Amino acid sequence: MPRIRYWSLQGQQLRNPNSYTKKALRGFFSGRKIICHNGLMLLAIPAIFFAYGLLFGSFLNAWIWRIHTDRKISKGRSICPHCKSQLKWYELIPVLSWLVLRGKCRTCHKPISIQYPLVELATGILWVGLYSFINPTSGLEWGELVVWLIVGTLMMAAFVYDAKWMLLPDHFTVPAIVAALIWVGIRWMVYGQGGLVLQQLIAALVFAGMFYALWRLSGGGWLGDGDIRLAFLMGLMLTPNQLVIAIFVSFNLGALVSLWLLATKRKTRRDPIAFGPFLIIGLLTGYFGADALIVAYLHILSI
Numbered sequence: 001m002p003r004i005r006y007w008s009l010q011g012q013q014l015r016n017p018n019s020y021t022k023k024a025l026r027g028f029f030s031g032r033k034i035i036c037h038n039g040l041m042l043l044a045i046p047a048i049f050f051a052y053g054l055l056f057g058s059f060l061n062a063w064i065w066r067i068h069t070d071r072k073i074s075k076g077r078s079i080c081p082h083c084k085s086q087l088k089w090y091e092l093i094p095v096l097s098w099l100v101l102r103g104k105c106r107t108c109h110k111p112i113s114i115q116y117p118l119v120e121l122a123t124g125i126l127w128v129g130l131y132s133f134i135n136p137t138s139g140l141e142w143g144e145l146v147v148w149l150i151v152g153t154l155m156m157a158a159f160v161y162d163a164k165w166m167l168l169p170d171h172f173t174v175p176a177i178v179a180a181l182i183w184v185g186i187r188w189m190v191y192g193q194g195g196l197v198l199q200q201l202i203a204a205l206v207f208a209g210m211f212y213a214l215w216r217l218s219g220g221g222w223l224g225d226g227d228i229r230l231a232f233l234m235g236l237m238l239t240p241n242q243l244v245i246a247i248f249v250s251f252n253l254g255a256l257v258s259l260w261l262l263a264t265k266r267k268t269r270r271d272p273i274a275f276g277p278f279l280i281i282g283l284l285t286g287y288f289g290a291d292a293l294i295v296a297y298l299h300i301l302s303i
């Protein structure tokens with residue numbers, strides 16, 4: 001659970017940032033010494049996380065495209081997919097370039113998908129969201145932040161790829177699982193969280209096993225094998241409580257969206273629907289929202 005940050009001023013503990021600003025200004029003008037632990041840093045650090053998220057989002061767009069077209073990420077600079085003209089540095093600024101160019105290529109004026117700024121923005125929000133939610137102060141919390149940044153960013157790419165091309169490439173799921181397993185190992189060995197780690201490993205195997213059974217039963221019709229790896233990852237990244245919420249959200253959302261697609265005749269009963277994006281929404285909802293949802297649910301029950 002995130003904690004409330006305290007603003008400290010001459011030994012006083014303040015909960016309210018506005019009162020911090022007022023006291024800081026008064027202190028400045030009266031010439032008194034102000035002890036400022038994290039005054040400006042309160043805004044500066046989230047802003048840095050947001051900026052890095054935007055940059056990584058921009059990198060993800062290029063990576064997604066290059067995996068799809070089977071080119072190496074290191075090869076060459078970014079090009080327009082329509083006219084193949086090389087993009088200048090000012091065409092590669094996250095979100096801003098797209099807005100300034102009004103979603104069109106500078107050379108051929110063909111439209112550039114809104115996917116590009118959306119992925120950048122979503123990754124920026126994910127990064128600042130993870131930082132603010134975890135609000136790291138200890139080594140354990142910093143470790144959790146780093147692992148979630150890696151896994152969350154990879155899942156952003158997986159979300160887009162699966163939504164567009166109905167495929168969860170191992171490029172995204174396998175590095176995420178490796179990062180999750182390393183983190184599970186560190187928590188077990190260094191932080192003595194063996195009990196929780198064991199629960200998570202069992203949950204991951206059971207959840208992935210369930211998906212494996214569905215995959216075998218349907219002959220790959222209901223799910224892809226990438227979904228099995230994604231299910232395993234979810235078990236590793238979430239506590240059992242969070243996993244229950246994640247499963248509930250992804251299955252219900254998947255069912256609702258499928259019904260809507262059928263009802264509006266955008267898809268027929270025979271068309272496959274990518275399940276990965278729903279699992280990833282479930283993963284994030286479980287992590288960010290499970291505690292709040294469980295508290296709200298218990299509150300409703302008690303009335």
Ligand SMILES: [Zn+2]
Binds near residue numbers: 081
């Ligand atoms: Zn172009």
